[in-house]
Amino acid sequence: MKLLSIEHRLVRATLEGFAPTTTEGGLVPLEGEVDYVSAFLTVANASTDRARIGIRAALWVVALAPMWMGVAFATMAGLSQAKRAEVLDRMLNSSSFLPRELALLIKISAAFALMSTRSIRARSGYDRRGGKPAPHVEPVLARPAAKKPRALPVLFPDRASNPGVA
C-alpha cells in the first residue's frame, strides 16, 4: 500500500494523538522519536487485502472524527495533540462497535510504533528487572531527539542465504 501525501500527514497526526509529546508526566515521546508512518505501513502491508482496506478506511474515519463527532471543523491534523488524545479516548470508550473498533485498529499501529522504538521501550519499564533497567537497554532520555523519523529494521535482510524456494 502506498499512502497519498495527505494520508502521510493524517497517519502521523492521528497516531501521535495516542501519546502526545506535549503531555506532562507518563511516557512522553520526544518530537520525531517515533516513526509512526513506517509502523502503520508495515502493519497494513502485512495484513490481508480486506484488512488493509479496513485499516485505510479506519484511518480516514478516525482522522475525520473531530468533524463527525462535532468537536471541531478540522481533521486530526488541525487539532492540538492533547485534543486529538481526547477524541481518540472518547472513540475507544464508545458504546458503539464501529468507532470503538476502528480507533482500536489504529491504536494497534500506534502501539507497535511506540514499543518497537527501543528508546521508548526502555522507558516503558517492560524490561526492568527488580526495579532496575534491563542491562541491554541504553538510557535514552539523554540522547538528542532524532531529526528524521528512524527507519524500521530491514525485514528480510538475508534473502540469498535462505533458499526459501528449494
Place this chain on the structure above:
Amino acid sequence: MAKMMIEDEADFVIIGTGAGGATAARVLAAAGLSVVMLEEGPQLRTDERPRELLPAMQQSMRDFGTFTTRGAHPFPLLQGRMVGGSTAINSGIIWRLPEDVRLDWIDRFGLDELVEEKGLERAFDVIEKELDVVETDEQIQGNNARKMAEAARALGLPGRAIHRNSRKCEGRGECLQGCALEARQSMDVSYIPKAIGDGARLHAMCQASRVLIEGGRAVGVEGWVLDRDTRKNLGRFRVRARRAVIVAASVIWTPVLLRRSGLSGLVGDRLQLHPGSAVVARFPEPITMGVGATQAYEIPMRDRGFKIESLTLPPEMLATRLPGAGPAWQQMLTELDHYAQWAGLIRMRAHGTVRPAFGQHDADVRYTPGERDLRTMREALALICRMMFTVGATEVFPGIARLPQVLRHISEVDLIEQADIKQSDLHMMASHLFGTAVAGRDSATSVVGPDLQCHDVRDLYVMDASVFPTNLGVNPQHSIMAVVFRAAERLANSQAIAA
C-alpha cells in the same frame, strides 16, 4: 503461461508442515518412503527470525494476525505461515487427548482403530520423548504464572504448571518470535529436520492450489511458487504422488484446497473453535511479564467449559490492550513491568463453515458463538477478575465493551456476572481450530474415514486438525500429532504389505 519452476515426484506429497504435516513426514520418511513436503511460507533458520515483534509477526504469522472470520463482528484466527506452521509461533503447550473426547469419537464417529487406547498412548509416549515434554519448572515460571498459582491456591481452583515441549526453556517469553535457544521443539527444529535427515524433500514458498485427481484417485499437487519477500507468484510447480497426497494445510486451508480440487459435501462444515479472551491487571509489585516461560500455569475447568492460562504479552500488545489514549494511557505505559495477563479459553459449542473465497488463496470463514458460549466466556472472565483481586491486583481491565474499562474493587466483578454480554463486546481470538474435514466411519456424516482417507477420492488423505469431529476444549497440537502419528504409521504399514 506461467513458467514451470519445480517438477518433482515422490511416494507421498504432503501439503503443509505444521503439527499434522510434519508428523506425517516424520513417520513416513522414517519408514523409508519417499516424501515431498510443500509449504507456502518461508523456511527460516532460528537465527534469522527477528526478535522484534513487528518483523517477526510479519515473517511468520499469517497476514500479521489480521485474517478474521467474516460477518458483522469479525475476530482474528491466528495461524503460523512458515515451515513448522503454527507450531513455529506457539507456546508449546502439551495436552493429551481428553478421555471423554476419545470415547465420544469411538461412540459417535466409529473411530475405534484411530484412537484405540494402547496405540494412542504409545504415540503420545513417543512424541513426548522425542519432543522433550516436561512440566514447566517453578524456576522459569515467572511472576505472571506464579501470581496465577497463588490465586488458584487461595480460591481452591485446580491449577497446575503447564506441560510444554521445551525441556531446555530458560523462560525468555519469546515463543511467538521463535525460540532463540531452540528449546521449544516446534516442527521446524524437530520433526522436519528429522524427516529431511531420513530423505524427505522440502519445497518452501510453494502454495498448493489444487490436488490433481485422475480416475477418482489423487495423483499429485500443483500450485504457485511465491516470492519470499512480496509473496507474488514467480511460477508454477507440480509434484506427482506415486502413492498418495496428504493434505495438512490446517482447518482453514485444507477445506479450501479440497473444494478447489472438486470435493464438496461436508467439506468445510463443522468448524469448531476454542477461542480466548484475556484480562489484564495492575499489581503494586513488579510482575515483569517478559521474564518467564511464555505460558507456564493453567487452570482447567473442563466441567464448566473453559480453561484459564497465564499468557505473556510482548510490550506492543500489552500497550494496545491497556485502555484509552492520552495522559492516562501514557501513565500506564511507564510501568509495563507491573501488569499481568491471564486468558480464558472457551470450549464453544457453535459450529461454523469455511469456504473458498474469491482470490488466489482466500477463505470465507463464518462463525457466530451461541448464547451459551457467550455466557461461558462471561463466567471465565469474571472468575479471572476475581482471581486477580484475590491476589492483590489494584486495577483490573476486563476488556469488555459497555462495562467499566477499569475495575478497582472485587465487588465490581458483579457487573460482569450480571451483564448481558454480546459478541461485539468481546475481544476474542482463536488459534485452536477443529473440524472442516471430519473423520468418521459413515460417509454421510464425515469427509474422511477412520484411516483419514477421503471417502470420495482414493489416495487422498487429510492429516491435520480438520479431521477432529469435535472440539477438544484443550490445546490441540499434541492430539493432532498423536492422531496423525497413528494414521501415518498405519499408512506406512499398509504400503509395506502392498509392496
